[in-house]
């Protein structure tokens with residue numbers, strides 16, 4: 001079915017700005033737009049409704065719409081469109097836009113703006129128009145580009161640039177700020193959009209040869225795979241490299257699933273909350289290869305110069321600036337797309353013999369046995385880790401998408417749930433670390449992949465950031481399983497406070513409502529779990545229910561995130577101390 005309904009396209013020229021925006025959506029085959037309405041985007045909403053079959057998804061807040069757009073973009077691999085009104089719509093949209101920037105998610109954001117005649121411009125006054133805010137200045141540090149279109153003739157080309165920039169190179173958000181008179185103004189001599197083609201960096205063959213040689217010589221190699229491997233769809237190439245050369249693979253949070261959790265060479269999550277064996281392996285490696293990863297604090301700890309004890313670090317990244325300004329000192333920088341670089345690397349390695357690193361793998365097996373992932377002592381209340389493991393066991397579907405909030409539960413999920421790209425995917429707010437990503441991201445993911453099982457693991461704190469989106473779940477009848485890990489605390493911060501200052505003001509002993517009853521009030525099946533004894537059974541039957549379910553799990557509030565890599569410590573020195 002064609003997206004455009006030509007019979008109701010305005011028959012006469014000139015065309016209005018709002019039509020030119022819609023034309024760009026149609027050129028880019030946009031199927032859904034994620035919006036929260038307001039007067040200054042009303043003209044475009046009108047054109048979408050009247051002239052296209054694009055579906056308007058309208059959650060309950062701008063944050064809800066923004067995170068749904070992010071979940072959708074991640075799961076479709078396409079650029080998502082997010083639209084908000086001027087003023088408060090724009091300021092509410094800042095957080096998801098920042099998330100898209102830090103987690104490399106392609107997003108075109110259309111922001112309404114007051115008419116150009118009402119804009120403050122350079123005048124030394126606070127505001128001229130009602131709901132006027134300087135969107136471009138607000139957005140500059142958190143977008144690849146923020147355009148203000150004052151001349152309607154520029155609009156088609158600006159829209160084209162926005163779609164191009166959002167996806168090209170390292171993806172991210174692009175804002176197009178549209179004053180009312182530009183949206184509603186008519187024009188018959190607009191500048192036709194120029195076609196743009198992406199040029200990926202040329203894979204430096206000499207450096208690939210060097211890395212291949214280092215791999216052939218390495219006795220203790222480790223790969224650290226990041227979100228760049230997933231974004232480039234390079235997991236097959238990564239698996240080929242790791243499996244043939246027997247290289248253990250650890251992953252950053254956005255890189256989870258780049259190598260299957262159940263694969264024999266998987267070290268799981270690394271870094272401040274990673275497994276102890278992953279961190280030990282990184283630290284003791286003689287060749288650490290980072291692929292599509294930023295090597296930031298959460299992955300390597302606070303002592304970047306001491307990421308490895310004695311060894312080389314090579315890094316493959318699409319963003320040349322990340323390489324030029326690497327936090328971790330590098331011995332080899334390869335500026336290339338992860339898939340292209342891994343393909344070239346595997347080719348260069350074809351002629352090389354596979355070194356015998358059995359001693360290294362045995363040493364890692366020893367660490368795995370000595371430092372298994374902790375699941376806490378069983379008690380009356382279920383442990384959060386046990387709940388995640390029970391969901392992991394119950395869900396053996398072929399396509400699973402997991403979203404999380406931020407906190408302890410965010411870290412327990414990659415520790416205790418199996419990921420395997422592209423069939424078992426983790427969506428989480430990594431760089432920006434935003435509570436409230438959880439539920440709306442699950443909504444966007446489910447809209448993108450209606451046939452996938454979507455699980456939202458969420459802390460009691462994170463859920464309450466965007467709990468209103470339960471309405472969107474019901475309205476669209478989205479079969480999402482929401483697993484609330486309620487420890488009556490903002491517990492990761494509470495733990496941090498206790499660790500440093502012996503008390504946890506504002507973070508511990510929180511009053512919480514009956515979330516299952518709230519779900520019920522929205523029209524969603526709600527289940528409460530209050531004991532370890534019947535946890536797995538209740539979970540199993542709730543997860544089998546067809547349609548949305550909220551499972552309110554009262555988990556042990558005493559459970560701390562351990563071990564943990566604290567500031568000032570090297571990767572081999574994680575803290576097990578919970579006697580704060």
Ligand SMILES: Cc1ncc(C[n+]2csc(CCOP(=O)(O)OP(=O)(O)O)c2C)c(N)n1
Nearest residue numbers: 406407408409435459460461462490491492
């Ligand atoms: C929007 C936002 N505000 C504040 C924080 C700081 N913060 C990080 S985790 C956290 C607590 C999260 O609590 P909860 O969702 O219950 O997860 P838990 O740690 O208990 O698993 C807070 C307050 C944040 N990451 N995001």
